[in-house]
Amino acid sequence: MLLAFDTASPTVTVALHDGTGVVAAATSEEGMRHGEQLAPLIERVLAEAGVRPADLTAVAVGVGPGPFTGLRVGLVTARTLAHVLEVPVHGVCSLDALALQAVADGAVTGDFVVATDARRKEVYLASYDAGGTRLDEPVVDKPAVLATSGPVVGEGARLYPEAFPDARGPERPDAAWLARGVAEGRVAVLPPEPLYLRRPDAVARLR
Numbered sequence: 001m002l003l004a005f006d007t008a009s010p011t012v013t014v015a016l017h018d019g020t021g022v023v024a025a026a027t028s029e030e031g032m033r034h035g036e037q038l039a040p041l042i043e044r045v046l047a048e049a050g051v052r053p054a055d056l057t058a059v060a061v062g063v064g065p066g067p068f069t070g071l072r073v074g075l076v077t078a079r080t081l082a083h084v085l086e087v088p089v090h091g092v093c094s095l096d097a098l099a100l101q102a103v104a105d106g107a108v109t110g111d112f113v114v115a116t117d118a119r120r121k122e123v124y125l126a127s128y129d130a131g132g133t134r135l136d137e138p139v140v141d142k143p144a145v146l147a148t149s150g151p152v153v154g155e156g157a158r159l160y161p162e163a164f165p166d167a168r169g170p171e172r173p174d175a176a177w178l179a180r181g182v183a184e185g186r187v188a189v190l191p192p193e194p195l196y197l198r199r200p201d202a203v204a205r206l207r
Helices: 034-049 068-085 094-105 155-159 175-183
Strands: 002-006 013-017 022-027 058-062 089-092 112-117 123-128 139-141 151-153 166-168
Touching: 002 034, 002 068, 002 175, 013 034, 013 175, 022 034, 022 175, 034 068, 058 068, 058 175, 068 089, 089 094, 089 175, 094 112, 094 123, 094 151, 094 175, 112 155, 123 155, 151 155, 155 166
Parallel strands: 002 058, 058 089, 112 151, 151 166
Antiparallel strands: 002 013, 013 022, 112 123, 123 139
16 A cells, blocks of 8 residues: 655645555645645545555655745655654655656657746756656756757646747646556655755745
């Protein structure tokens, strides 16, 4: 029983994989309330599948790139669950989950990029081959700097059509695909450490 969730985008997404397939999934209806919504969504997914926390055998979590606050909520929750239940925790690049879904859905057939909202009028972006394998490390920059006429998966294409005219779905990570990627060995497993790519907005000042 693999519990997967991602908090790298404005919405929270949770899914449960039983080793054969995804048996329950839920996504928040409101954005930017990660801390309030993650635990209730986990409870809902487990209840829907008739699974107790003690039944879980592993946890998977999206590590971003994404905003500091959202990623912190997801990663702290994943580490805490894994520690209490004494199960492994697997990190997954959130862009990889988007790429996997795009390939599976047939949204792309050749090389493509994934671009998500990084705020500050920037995007997070990484390149993928036709099979959904990431070709480079994610970067963050202005859309004009990263512009491409090729296929672009993710919310970044909708937000900045002048830089990414060939928009493809999906727009935001789905925990169901994160779970499938880990369970089926279709994504690279990373340490459960955040991919911020830049400093947090709020920093402590030394006096």
